[in-house]
Amino acid sequence: MLGCGMAQTDYGTDLAYVHDVAFGGWAREAAPFVLARLREAGIVEGLVVDLGCGSGIWAAELLGAGYEVLGIDASAEMLALAGERASAAKLLHGSLHEAELPPCVAVTSIGECVNYDGPPSLEPLFRRIWTVLEPGGLLVFDAAAPGREPDGRRRARHEGEGWVMRTDFAEDRETRTLTRRIALVRDGRGSEELHVLRLYERDEVVDWLEATGFDVVVHPAYGVARGLDGVHVYVATRRAR
Numbered sequence: 001m002l003g004c005g006m007a008q009t010d011y012g013t014d015l016a017y018v019h020d021v022a023f024g025g026w027a028r029e030a031a032p033f034v035l036a037r038l039r040e041a042g043i044v045e046g047l048v049v050d051l052g053c054g055s056g057i058w059a060a061e062l063l064g065a066g067y068e069v070l071g072i073d074a075s076a077e078m079l080a081l082a083g084e085r086a087s088a089a090k091l092l093h094g095s096l097h098e099a100e101l102p103p104c105v106a107v108t109s110i111g112e113c114v115n116y117d118g119p120p121s122l123e124p125l126f127r128r129i130w131t132v133l134e135p136g137g138l139l140v141f142d143a144a145a146p147g148r149e150p151d152g153r154r155r156a157r158h159e160g161e162g163w164v165m166r167t168d169f170a171e172d173r174e175t176r177t178l179t180r181r182i183a184l185v186r187d188g189r190g191s192e193e194l195h196v197l198r199l200y201e202r203d204e205v206v207d208w209l210e211a212t213g214f215d216v217v218v219h220p221a222y223g224v225a226r227g228l229d230g231v232h233v234y235v236a237t238r239r240a241r
Contacts, residue, residue, distance in 0.1 A: 033223035046105035052113025056082030109141035118198035148230035
């Protein structure tokens with residue numbers, strides 16, 4: 001047990017750094033797939049809202065492709081990194097489940113962001129997004145489902161220059177929640193975080209999207225990117241009513 005006081009829940013300074021340098025590959029691998037879906041839909045410019053923008057890896061890709069970007073994240077430390085990497089993006093500190101969304105051509109969310117401290121249903125989030133999206137606009141996101149941890153429990157250890165991290169994973173199939181207890185030492189400093197994810201069944205996510213007014217296609221991964229156990233990628237197109 002690290003002597004660091006109460007565990008954080010929102011990517012503090014050291015975990016934000018480690019997540020960026022060691023786990024940013026998911027956003028980088030997803031980028032070509034999501035850009036291709038935007039272009040196939042005829043969306044080549046305009047504002048894209050990135051929910052759970054993290055350290056700005058995907059936001060920077062969008063800016064480079066000619067889009068405007070609003071990034072929203074619950075971690076101020078992640079937003080600080082995003083401001084350095086994607087300085088032309090507008091950034092907002094807040095929960096993706098509560099933040100006010102502006103009119104836009106697309107909404108994205110990469111990295112199980114909708115699962116973090118998620119509500120029982122994602123339908124309210126989808127309704128908010130449908131309201132601000134242009135007809136034909138896209139919602140592209142991934143979400144973890146039950147079975148994210150196939151064995152129920154797991155421990156992992158990662159390390160890099162100046163840091164070492166241990167994560168204990170536990171999935172509760174009855175409550176459909178996944179907890180990640182993270183103990184990190186970086187440059188001699190210890191910190192702990194507890195992340196709780198609500199897991200959503202693939203079919204219920206599709207039902208919520210369709211009931212809201214989206215046509216949806218589900219993919220096992222972001223194109224040629226590596227797939228993750230229990231994670232589905234949703235490409236939803238806003239229907240006109």
